[in-house]
Amino acid sequence: MKTVEEIKAAIEVAVPGARAEIVPNGSPSAEHSLLLDAAHAFAVAKFLRDDAELKLDFLSNVTGVDWLDKETTEKVKVTHPVEKEVDGVKTIVDETVEETKKTVTPGYLEAVYHLYSMAKKHGPVILRIRTGNRSDKVELPSLTPIWRAAEFQEREVFDLFGIIFTGHPDLRRILMWDEFKDYPMRRDYVDPDDYEYEPTPHDEVLKRAQAHQAAAKTEAAQ
Amino acid sequence: MSESLLETWNRPPVIEADGEGELLEISMGPHHPSTHGVFRMDVALDGERVIKLKPVFGYLHRNHEQIGQTVGYLQMMPYTDRLDYFCSLTNNWAYALTVEKLVGQAVPERAEYIRVILAELTRIQNHASTIGFLTQEMGASGTPLMYAFREREKILDLFESLTGSRLMCNYMRFGGCRVDMSEAHLNAARKVVAELPQFIDEFENLLTSNEILMARCQGIGVVKPELAVNAGITGPMLRAAGVNYDIRKVDRYGIYDRFSFRVPLGEHGDIYDRYMVRVLEMRESLKILEQALKDIPAGPFVDPKAKIRGFKPKPGEAYGRIEAPKGELGFYLISDGGTSPYRFRIRPPSFINLTILEDMCLGQNVADVVVIFGSVDIVLGEVDR
Amino acid sequence: MLGEGLLKGLAETARNFAGSFVSKERLTTVQYPEERHPLPEASRNFPFLVYDGADWEAGLRCVACQICEKECPPKCIYIEKSKDKKPDYAGKLQIYPTQFDIDISVCMSCQICVEVCPFEAIKMDNEFELATDDRFGGLLQDRKQLAKPNEYYHKIHPTEAAEVDARLAEEKAKVEEKARAAAVAAAAKAAAAAPKPAEGAQPQ
Numbered sequence: 001m002k003t004v005e006e007i008k009a010a011i012e013v014a015v016p017g018a019r020a021e022i023v024p025n026g027s028p029s030a031e032h033s034l035l036l037d038a039a040h041a042f043a044v045a046k047f048l049r050d051d052a053e054l055k056l057d058f059l060s061n062v063t064g065v066d067w068l069d070k071e072t073t074e075k076v077k078v079t080h081p082v083e084k085e086v087d088g089v090k091t092i093v094d095e096t097v098e099e100t101k102k103t104v105t106p107g108y109l110e111a112v113y114h115l116y117s118m119a120k121k122h123g124p125v126i127l128r129i130r131t132g133n134r135s136d137k138v139e140l141p142s143l144t145p146i147w148r149a150a151e152f153q154e155r156e157v158f159d160l161f162g163i164i165f166t167g168h169p170d171l172r173r174i175l176m177w178d179e180f181k182d183y184p185m186r187r188d189y190v191d192p193d194d195y196e197y198e199p200t201p202h203d204e205v206l207k208r209a210q211a212h213q214a215a216a217k218t219e220a221a222q
Numbered sequence: 223m224s225e226s227l228l229e230t231w232n233r234p235p236v237i238e239a240d241g242e243g244e245l246l247e248i249s250m251g252p253h254h255p256s257t258h259g260v261f262r263m264d265v266a267l268d269g270e271r272v273i274k275l276k277p278v279f280g281y282l283h284r285n286h287e288q289i290g291q292t293v294g295y296l297q298m299m300p301y302t303d304r305l306d307y308f309c310s311l312t313n314n315w316a317y318a319l320t321v322e323k324l325v326g327q328a329v330p331e332r333a334e335y336i337r338v339i340l341a342e343l344t345r346i347q348n349h350a351s352t353i354g355f356l357t358q359e360m361g362a363s364g365t366p367l368m369y370a371f372r373e374r375e376k377i378l379d380l381f382e383s384l385t386g387s388r389l390m391c392n393y394m395r396f397g398g399c400r401v402d403m404s405e406a407h408l409n410a411a412r413k414v415v416a417e418l419p420q421f422i423d424e425f426e427n428l429l430t431s432n433e434i435l436m437a438r439c440q441g442i443g444v445v446k447p448e449l450a451v452n453a454g455i456t457g458p459m460l461r462a463a464g465v466n467y468d469i470r471k472v473d474r475y476g477i478y479d480r481f482s483f484r485v486p487l488g489e490h491g492d493i494y495d496r497y498m499v500r501v502l503e504m505r506e507s508l509k510i511l512e513q514a515l516k517d518i519p520a521g522p523f524v525d526p527k528a529k530i531r532g533f534k535p536k537p538g539e540a541y542g543r544i545e546a547p548k549g550e551l552g553f554y555l556i557s558d559g560g561t562s563p564y565r566f567r568i569r570p571p572s573f574i575n576l577t578i579l580e581d582m583c584l585g586q587n588v589a590d591v592v593v594i595f596g597s598v599d600i601v602l603g604e605v606d607r
Numbered sequence: 608m609l610g611e612g613l614l615k616g617l618a619e620t621a622r623n624f625a626g627s628f629v630s631k632e633r634l635t636t637v638q639y640p641e642e643r644h645p646l647p648e649a650s651r652n653f654p655f656l657v658y659d660g661a662d663w664e665a666g667l668r669c670v671a672c673q674i675c676e677k678e679c680p681p682k683c684i685y686i687e688k689s690k691d692k693k694p695d696y697a698g699k700l701q702i703y704p705t706q707f708d709i710d711i712s713v714c715m716s717c718q719i720c721v722e723v724c725p726f727e728a729i730k731m732d733n734e735f736e737l738a739t740d741d742r743f744g745g746l747l748q749d750r751k752q753l754a755k756p757n758e759y760y761h762k763i764h765p766t767e768a769a770e771v772d773a774r775l776a777e778e779k780a781k782v783e784e785k786a787r788a789a790a791v792a793a794a795a796k797a798a799a800a801a802p803k804p805a806e807g808a809q810p811q
Contacts, residue, residue, distance in 0.1 A: 296678075435612075
């Protein structure tokens with residue numbers, strides 16, 4: 001099978017305009033993945049399935065990943081013109097101060113596809129597609145028309161992460177019930193405080209149990 | 223844009239209702255003796271024929287993946303037992319394999335042999351139980367099921383004397399196994415393996431040329447190989463459709479390349495082929511077991527330098543998969559350098575094999591739906607996680 | 608002939624039916640609860656705490672290190688440490704748990720607590736007839752219910768218990784050896800440091 005670089009080159013030749021970026025994998029398994037842009041992902045996937053040499057006809061796994069907004073603080077030296085009194089005369093002087101600058105790298109949701117070939121018995125080829133952000137730009141093209149295997153798995157990613165797959169024939173919740181709100185597998189999901197009494201709560205569960213019992217007591221007292 | 227992109231060959235067929243009157247819409251499940259757990263199918267019937275079938279599940283959703291992201295790597299091992307609760311040792315192996323891939327951990331030879339022995343025993347007891355449940359749903363009132371369970375008891379007794387528990391074994395560790403398989407255990411395993419061929423012969427005597435089984439299974443629930451490959455079907459269902467893809471032969475994980483065994487393939491892709499593929503796979507597993515029990519070397523059962531708990535893998539990811547009795551069981555771990563994975567994903571074979579349930583059942587009688595569903599061989603612990 | 612397969616199957620069933628009257632392996636039913644299937648030695652169900660000697664409070668091996676609490680996957684163990692100390696099997700003063708609860712409705716019998724305990728204090732029991740009709744309190748086992756003597760441990764897991772005892776005896780012997788060596792060294796030092804009588808005193 002071709003290496004990741006060769007596959008990237010083949011994609012860029014076959015689908016003009018497609019951008020494929022290699023995302024390195026730090027672990028010893030060294031299975032690097034290809035980051036595709038959402039606009040061309042469908043055409044690239046179709047090429048990967050139908051190409052005579054790659055023949056990636058088996059979609060093994062569709063995963064959703066939630067990457068949160070990352071806030072980094074760094075100390076920067078900034079030069080300001082400041083009004084100061086020098087020798088009794090008010091002048092404008094350049095002053096360098098150290099300020100803490102907070103930058104927020106916006107987070108995104110990601111869909112990871114693992115492809116194998118049953119015809120040629122090789123693989124895996126790992127594709128990644130990322131959304132714009134985590135709140136309003138959460139649409140990705142569905143690869144279900146190409147591989148039927150994605151049908152239930154994309155529904156699960158929609159259900160648990162909130163990525164909307166355009167082109168999916170039947171996008172609705174699969175594991176949670178239809179009226180459920182919110183997306184449980186996101187990293188900032190807070191589960192509702194409706195669990196039953198637990199005899200040995202500790203750590204987080206104990207804190208919530210105490211808050212819950214205090215709230216119940218004030219409610220009963222009212 | 224969306225509708226025109228859908229190809230038609232891999233979508234479910236559209237069946238027209240040709241009777242008069244309304245369609246009867248039933249919910250089969252979730253409390254149902256034949257749905258292998260809490261599983262629901264919303265079927266719309268025209269008389270006896272199925273016009274529409276939508277599977278509904280999620281009743282056993284226990285958010286395994288969320289738990290995997292909060293507890294450590296070792297703590298997740300007993301949770302993986304509970305995925306496909308019939309085959310806890312293969313689940314353990316898939317998870318241990320993935321973590322070993324993530325950290326680059328090697329496994330000593332004896333441990334690999336032990337893993338193969340236990341995995342093949344698991345495969346035999348799983349296939350026997352599946353065939354037993356299939357015939358139970360056809361009305362055989364438990365006779366083949368109880369014969370299968372009688373042999374399964376012998377295998378589970380082996381598991382209990384080795385790991386401490388019949389079903390929730392929690393036995394594999396990263397870099398080997400938890401305890402060694404002593405000579406007494408190996409002799410007990412040899413005794414069980416010596417008695418199994420006779421059981422499979424009796425089982426086949428009972429079932430293979432049975433006219434009722436043939437009438438209810440042949441030609442029912444046919445899956446074409448192209449659709450099976452495109453829909454991500456793996457395991458005996460795929461091989462019954464004629465596609466030669468067994469992960470033990472393709473990936474050659476563990477030491478499977480040392481054993482000589484064949485991969486049984488079906489021709490028609492119907493339920494009878496799936497039954498025969500499972501019976502033949504039981505016989506092939508016996509061959510592997512005989513070879514493994516003969517050749518198992520002495521040595522350490524776990525890598526002494528392996529880190530089993532409290533370790534922090536380097537940031538990276540790994541996807542490890544094995545040929546579980548139900549299909550391809552895969553684990554996808556993304557590590558961010560912490561003590562628990564950043565993303566813990568289970569690729570469940572039963573969940574994905576259900577994709578074409580609708581295709582197989584449309585146009586068939588409602589009585590066939592139960593049998594087709596039984597031949598897919600699902601376990602709700604895996605479907606819902 | 609139509610029906611041949613059915614007849615073959617019926618012959619098989621008849622063989623099993625008739626055989627169950629004569630051969631033990633065809634009749635596999637165990638008439639529970641009058642008969643019990645013997646459990647293998649490694650069989651595990653829920654944990655229990657081991658104590659040495661006759662007094663369960665004084666002989667409890669657990670030193671409340673809370674490692675099992677941290678490593679438990681479903682977090683079913685709850686430990687509270689004591690303020691004072693008591694001597695352990697080797698004579699060293701250790702803290703002990705004033706509260707050690709295991710919620711067996713949460714426990715998944717995974718045995719990780721046994722694997723990580725450095726003091727051989729918690730082991731797996733194989734008692735499974737623990738059904739109760741009290742949903743919340745009845746399945747919460749406290750320190751007193753969990754503490755079982757070392758003799759009980761020998762009864763249910765003989766080989767394991769023998770190994771554990773050998774290891775603990777070795778540890779105890781090492782501690783005593785060190786204590787004796789320290790005492791000898793201390794005595795020698797005391798003798799050397801004491802002023803030598805009449806040696807330094809010269810006749811004037």
